[in-house]
Amino acid sequence: MSLLIVGTIGLDSIENPHGKVHEVLGGSAVYASVAASFLYDNVSIIGVVGEDFPSEHIMLLKSRGVNTDSLHFAKGKTFRWKGRYNNLNQAITLDTQLNVFQNFNPKIPEDLQESPFVLLGNIDPEIQLNVIRQIKKPKLIAADTMNYWIIKKFDQLIEMMMHIDLLFINDEEIKLLTQKHYLYDASQKALEYGPSVIVVKKGEHGVMVVKKDFYFFAPGYPLERVIDTTGAGDCFSGGFMGYIASKGTITETILKQAAIMGTISSAFNVEGFSVDSLKNISKEKIQARFRDLKKFTQFE
Numbered sequence: 001m002s003l004l005i006v007g008t009i010g011l012d013s014i015e016n017p018h019g020k021v022h023e024v025l026g027g028s029a030v031y032a033s034v035a036a037s038f039l040y041d042n043v044s045i046i047g048v049v050g051e052d053f054p055s056e057h058i059m060l061l062k063s064r065g066v067n068t069d070s071l072h073f074a075k076g077k078t079f080r081w082k083g084r085y086n087n088l089n090q091a092i093t094l095d096t097q098l099n100v101f102q103n104f105n106p107k108i109p110e111d112l113q114e115s116p117f118v119l120l121g122n123i124d125p126e127i128q129l130n131v132i133r134q135i136k137k138p139k140l141i142a143a144d145t146m147n148y149w150i151i152k153k154f155d156q157l158i159e160m161m162m163h164i165d166l167l168f169i170n171d172e173e174i175k176l177l178t179q180k181h182y183l184y185d186a187s188q189k190a191l192e193y194g195p196s197v198i199v200v201k202k203g204e205h206g207v208m209v210v211k212k213d214f215y216f217f218a219p220g221y222p223l224e225r226v227i228d229t230t231g232a233g234d235c236f237s238g239g240f241m242g243y244i245a246s247k248g249t250i251t252e253t254i255l256k257q258a259a260i261m262g263t264i265s266s267a268f269n270v271e272g273f274s275v276d277s278l279k280n281i282s283k284e285k286i287q288a289r290f291r292d293l294k295k296f297t298q299f300e
Helices: 028-037 055-063 099-103 125-132 147-152 154-161 171-178 183-191 232-247 252-269 276-280 283-297
Strands: 003-006 010-016 019-026 043-046 079-087 090-097 117-120 140-144 166-170 197-201 207-211 214-218
Touching (some): 003 028, 028 043, 028 055, 028 232, 028 252, 117 232, 125 140, 125 154, 140 232, 166 232, 171 183, 171 197, 183 197, 183 207, 197 252, 207 252, 214 252, 252 276, 252 283
Parallel strands (some): 003 117, 010 079, 117 140, 140 166, 166 197
Antiparallel strands (some): 010 019, 079 090, 207 214
16 A cells, blocks of 8 residues: 655755754655654655756665656756745745746656555645546545745635545644634644644644544654754654555554654754754664653653
């Protein structure tokens, strides 16, 4: 059973208090697929890259067991993003070059149309909806979004949400989406748009998972040093969905455990630039942090 991940694949240039990197591997599909690959061994990625995309990045994805057969190589330059962090909680976008992504119109291969688990990265809701229409009999379709789409394509976003099971969104975005001030109220309002599960990402403060009659909160994993938060939300979504796919079903207990796995995946990611820190993790390290969080949060 494949976990299909659709999103951006790009080259990021980042400046923050810890240093600078130039055109390193990035994109929602990349972060999510690498994070998911440590929890599930049948991850497929769909995205578009240009003629200038370094081959070593493809090799990295393949080394993690990510199926890259459906990557589209287009004439032109790869998507690029340049950002600066004065503090690590908020990125300031300095430049975005859509390049080949501007005409991205994913065609899902027939075998991947049968994927039971689908994660739609933070991309145009019209593209997300196009993918949804190609998927046959999924067990769970999840989607991520951001302020830009809420403001610029609200109607299309709401239409997309009618066709998904789970929405990933951060705390500020869900307030904007629902015009509700309190997160629990905002989550309940978001459920009315279609998804049966709302997952609110709260950065270093953890995550909230909400269904109509279910609520779960988990803290962030405590870290002594954070290097770069780029891709942290995508790693959370990838870890969350990788765990769901590994279990093959969705129960309230599995949703709780998936939230913890997402938190752990995100925590590993922020310990370095790009996906560098993810290269050094293992299932054993993930399980060790899982035990830590269980110990930190368990009470009698």
